[in-house]
Amino acid sequence: MNQTTRDPAVETHGNFIDGKEIEAGNGTFIDVLNPATGMVIARIPNSTPSDIDRAMKSARAAFEGREWGGMDIRARARLVNRLADAFEANLETLYRLETLNNGRPLNETRAQLSRLPDFFRYFAGLAIARRDDVIPVEGPYLNYTLRTPIGVVANCTPFNHPLMIMCKSLAAVLASGCTTVVKPSEYTPLTTLKLAEIFVEAGLPKGVFNVVLGYGAEAGRFLAEHPDINKLVLTGGTEAGRIAGSAAAKVFAHQTLELGGKTPVMVFDDFDVDQAVNYAAFGAFIGAGQTCVCGSRHLVQESIYDAFVEKLAAKARSIRIGNPFDPETQLGPVISARQRERVLTYSQLGREAGARAVAGGDIANVPGFEGGYFVQPTVFADVKADMRVFQEEVFGPFTSVTPFKDEAEALRLANDSPFGLGAAIRTRDVARAHRVAAGVKAGIVWVNDHHRLDPASPWGGVGESGIGREFGLESFNDHFNVKSVMVATADKPFDWYSATATQTRLN
Template sequence: MSAFTNLVAESATPRSFGLFIDGALQSTAGRRMMPVIAPATGEVIAEVVEADAADVDLAIRAARRAFESDEWGGMALRARCRLVNRLADVMEAHLEELFALETLNNGRPIRETRAQIARVPDLFRYNAGLAMARRDSVIPVEGDYHAFTNRLPVGVVANVTPFNHPLLIACRNIAPTLASGCTTVVKPSELTPLTTLRLAELFAEAGLPAGVLNVVTGYGAVAGKALSEHPGINKLVLTGGTESGRAAGSAAARNFASQTLELGGKTPVAVFADCDVDRAVSYAAFGAFVGAGQTCVCAARHLVQRPVYDEFVAKLAARAEAIRVGDPFEMTTQMGPVISARQRERVLGFVETGLAEGARLVAGGRVPEELGNSGGFFVRPTVFADVTPEMTIAREEVFGPFTVVIPFDTEEDALRIANDSPYGLAAAVHTGDVARAHRFARNVQAGIVWINDHHRVDAASPWGGVKLSGIGREFGEEAFNAYFTAKAVMVNTSGAPFDWYDPYALDARLN
């Protein structure tokens, strides 16, 4: 039985885990360790190594060796695809363990964790399918030439992941990394490293060659910085806050590494008077409070047309107050804690800001009385009404169970308010008018739009933002293709003699 499995069974006994480099967990002897805390109880459940720049360098060197090795770099395409599919099967066989470990580590209710992670193995199958179906291009060119492209794996990928969806976000980049033939060093959030470490262990046991997948734990300011700026990476993939993305992206750009960055958001949801209000409220509660609101696509700004504004506010407030907050391992729990005491204070700080700005608190905004002594980082789902677009709570990302409701009059007003943000990750619209839905989806400044829905994703559908919400796309062919570099090859098929410096060759071709 793995030590990770024992950790779930005996969570009162903290265990120590080393870095995962070159196919194995490393020793923790003599290493500086950092605590991993269960957000539902505030207890230390594990310790992991506080990696430094030397550790990152060691992991990148292992990834480079694997990339250039015959065992991985020279593996035949079909063999690699079979291996990636086998990894999906192995992950699926260990889902119950991963469900429990992730719920323990990040506090999401077990029902949510099951619904999300159960679909992750298909990311590997989807990307293996893309690899099998891949065709390089033959390019029609003028003259006696045969031109074509070779797509080659880009190399070593640095993958920096956040705390909110530890396994999903790690795997949405590990999957195309492996299917493309690249190698990777993953730096999980210091708050939620456990499922990523366990996945690396499972994949090694399933036959993934040493060095292909490495995991370095540590703080962003040290390990994350060292990884992003290392000259040995060829691609940086990061999901996190906009400022973290700006710093890491700038560092990676100095070495001309390509980048995919999914950053902050302040998702607008336009609710028109012709929609089913009860249905819109159900999606509002889901969009705002799933994952305790700690999602980049959290339904943070509800723009509601005035004829249904009061009804919407009253019903959303009632739904928020009815949400059962508590132990994430209880199947009846509907929302767990936020990730840390610091994050809870951030959410409560925005409550004070909203009140000071004159907004009307209609739900939540407090620590649940019955959980005040639990040690966990709980906060009630929070709704503010009578918010104006200029208020701080309508502009800054809270990253917690916190949403605001803003009234509007016309479709043009809704679009103007929705686009009045530095962010552009996602948006949603609720309406019974199909033409309006398509107009809004076309004109709203966002990389992802849902019509009469929220927070849906598919392995084949591209995911990413515009403006300060990042660059590049994850999921879909767009993401898979970004793990390759294209090499152009041109073959002279004429066999004719050539002498550029022949003074009589007046019609010689230069380009």
């Protein structure tokens, strides 16, 4: 991605602050490319600290202002539901813009984005259903809690699922009464900007949802370091999480960090091999494998291992790669030339380590799209736990297969990783499914499925996969500060110092 001066022949965007797009301050621009063609489709600014500060001031003013900050809970819930309706009314535009910007096949994009309006409806429901607690305590006291929105949420989002990952945070932000400044990936800013415009047109007060643009290492860092943030949400690599999380910790901001992953998929021999292969292809290659819960380590019981490897290789070779806007396309490009090179590098590492390439491992040639960043769906077999392709996140259409003898070895291999975001189990043995789900180190476990989520179900990882949870009550509640109120209900005189020796309780 190049940093350039402005070219009037290409659409240029500014930051979205205080309800409208505005120019950023430094006058330099970043090319936004269509990964299917390598062509420039837009330019965006690389925001400066003063640009970030302007957005933060807008968010803070909205949070403290009467129009948003003083809005009744039920009125806010009704507004969030109207935003969901506006989102739904613009889905066709958003489908096409996201496919253009990140290269996912239109069918995939449509299937994912059509779920997102319900994220907002779910959290709007939580806002209405919210209750504070009355806590029974010893003595003549009434103790209750009050929850108040925490304030301004800084959200750094990735390129792989631009709208979906952003909306996981945004829905809770809006329903709780917080405000936000979002820094989308420099690769995929277009649908985030469009949604901000849609929401303001639908009645969202200005300053509640701001968007700042630029490189993660610069604009993203400036945002995470801003002294006025109350919560940091970041989805990205583990190292980025360490840097941003350390910065936000200096101001004691709440944090939700979804970081890297190396999802183990344990396939037991009581599960149908053909069905296991279909799930494996879906888990490994959906979104061109550019997802933190990509099924990247398949652990397969020895008795079905050879059949699984043969069938998965054949399945990978059958996947149709091509124009993301063609309804027949099943796999689009990776996001950039840099990401394509990363996948090819790991293919070479796998070969050098002695693993067996049974499918893919090279550039995919797509006639008419020679400038695009296409990679063949890649499968390596006979992968050992000490190989880099077993231990490190590739983030592309790349998966490995490793044999195991029994349940104990499957769990040992699955847990042989610093990551702990997703895990999957394929078995028809109900007791085994529950045992393995309890024993695997992961924040999300799928039994006989993959990639499924719901706004009511908490989402997040352990270890180097991050901290905190999105979705569910866990996410909603983390957007509030909790205040405990203790009320003395006894109507009698009190003077500690009149009879100190006879007092029996201090607190």
